[in-house]
Amino acid sequence: MYKIALFNKVPKNILNLLKKDKYELVLNQTSNVDGIVMRSMDIHNMDFSTRLKAIARSGAGVNNIPVERCAEEGIVVFNAPGANANAVCELTFFGLLISSRKVIDSIDWTRSLNENVVENVEKGKSQFVGPELKGKTLGVIGLGNVGHLVANLGIKLGMEVIGYDPYISVKNALGLSWDVQYTNDINELYKRSDYITLHIPYNDETKNYINKENIEIMKEGVKILNFARTGIINEDDLFNALECGKVGYHVSDLPNEKLINAKNVVCIPHLGGSTHEAEENCAEMAVTELVEYLEKGNISNSVNFPDCSMDRYPESDRIIVLNKNIPNMINTIATVLAKYNVNIMGMVNKSNGEYACNIIDIKGDITEEQIREMESSLGILRVILIK
Known part of the structure; x- marks a missing residue:
C-alpha cells in the first residue's frame, strides 16, 4: 500500500486514479509517505522521510521545491509542463x-x-x-x-x-x-x-x-x-x-x-493557471506521473532526473536505481546483482548530465537488506524494488 500526502485540493475524478486498494491518502504531512502531490506550498525547509520516493507538482514551476536536495536524497520531482x-x-x-x-x-x-x-x-x-x-x-x-x-x-x-x-x-x-x-x-x-x-x-x-x-x-x-x-x-x-x-x-x-x-x-493575483480546466489538467498530469513511477518505475517530466521508461519484462521483478552520473556505474550495478545470483532480463539507462536512472527487470530473489547494500555503493542515491 502506497501512502500519498496531498498538499492541495485535488479534483475527485483525478483522485480516482489513486486506486483505494493501492493508495492511502493523507493531508499535509510528510512523515512516512511514499509520494506528495502539491501545488504552491513552499517546502524548502521541510524534512522528508527516508520512505519518500517522489514529489509531483501540479503545475510547471518548481521554485517552491528543493529540487537539488531531493535529487541527492533520491527523490524524483515531477512537474506538469504545458497542462495550464x-x-x-x-x-x-x-x-x-x-x-x-x-x-x-x-x-x-x-x-x-x-x-x-x-x-x-x-x-x-x-x-x-x-x-x-x-x-x-x-x-x-x-x-x-x-x-x-x-x-x-x-x-x-x-x-x-x-x-x-x-x-x-x-x-x-x-x-x-x-x-x-x-x-x-x-x-x-x-x-x-x-x-x-x-x-x-x-x-x-x-x-x-x-x-x-x-x-x-x-x-x-x-x-x-x-x-x-x-x-x-x-x-x-x-x-x-x-x-x-x-x-x-x-x-x-x-x-x-x-x-x-x-x-x-x-x-493580477497569480491567476495564470487558475481555470477549472487548467487545475484539473495539472492535477491529472501530476498524479499520473506519480502513479507511473511508483507502480512501474517509469519517469516522465522530472525536473531532477532524466526521462526513463521501459516495458515490463514478463514475470520479472523491477529495480530502479537512481545514481550520480559517474563512470562505471552500470558495471557496478551488474556486478552487485551477479553477486546475489540475480539475472538481468532487460535494462535501460538514461542520464541528464549530473544524475542518471536505471530501470532493470530481473529474475531471482533479492531482499530488502541486499537493496540497502546496493545503496551503499559509491554514487548510488536510491534503489527501489517493485514486485
Whole structure:
C-alpha cells in the first residue's frame, strides 16, 4: 500500500486514479509517505522521510521545491509542463489589452462617478484612448509551452510577432506559426517590439533578465508583461523606467508590496493557471506521473532526473536505481546483482548530465537488506524494488 500526502485540493475524478486498494491518502504531512502531490506550498525547509520516493507538482514551476536536495536524497520531482498553457496564454492577451487600452484604469474611474454618469462618461473617456493590437509588434521571450501559443495567437490577431528562445524544443518549434519571425538576437526583439511578454523560467541565467541596460534599447513607451516568474525583471530598473515613461505600462501576474503601488502597473493575483480546466489538467498530469513511477518505475517530466521508461519484462521483478552520473556505474550495478545470483532480463539507462536512472527487470530473489547494500555503493542515491 502506497501512502500519498496531498498538499492541495485535488479534483475527485483525478483522485480516482489513486486506486483505494493501492493508495492511502493523507493531508499535509510528510512523515512516512511514499509520494506528495502539491501545488504552491513552499517546502524548502521541510524534512522528508527516508520512505519518500517522489514529489509531483501540479503545475510547471518548481521554485517552491528543493529540487537539488531531493535529487541527492533520491527523490524524483515531477512537474506538469504545458497542462495550464492555454490558460496562461489567454490571460496574457488580457494583459496585452489592458496595457494598451488602460481598461483597468477606466473601470476604476467609471466606478468613481456618483452622478451624471452618462454625461461624464462621454466627456471623460478620451483620457483612456489607446492603440489597437493589430499591426503592432509583439516580442515573445521564451517559446515553450506557453510562449509558442502566445506567439501564434498574436499572429491570428494581426500582430507582427518576433520570438526569441535559444532552447526551443523541436515540438514547440514545429508548433510555431510560419509567420512568427524567429531571431537569435535578443536586442533585435528589444528594439522592434511595442509589447514584450516573458515566458521563461527563473534561474541563475534569467535572474534580472530585464534590466536597465536592455530597457534602454527598447522603444519609448514599450509595454512589458510578466506572466512567468518573479525575479526575471529587476524591479528597481523597471520602476525608474515607468517613472520616466520609457516603459509605458507593466502587467504582472506576480504581485508584491512594491509592484501593487507602482506607477502604470496592473497586478493580477497569480491567476495564470487558475481555470477549472487548467487545475484539473495539472492535477491529472501530476498524479499520473506519480502513479507511473511508483507502480512501474517509469519517469516522465522530472525536473531532477532524466526521462526513463521501459516495458515490463514478463514475470520479472523491477529495480530502479537512481545514481550520480559517474563512470562505471552500470558495471557496478551488474556486478552487485551477479553477486546475489540475480539475472538481468532487460535494462535501460538514461542520464541528464549530473544524475542518471536505471530501470532493470530481473529474475531471482533479492531482499530488502541486499537493496540497502546496493545503496551503499559509491554514487548510488536510491534503489527501489517493485514486485
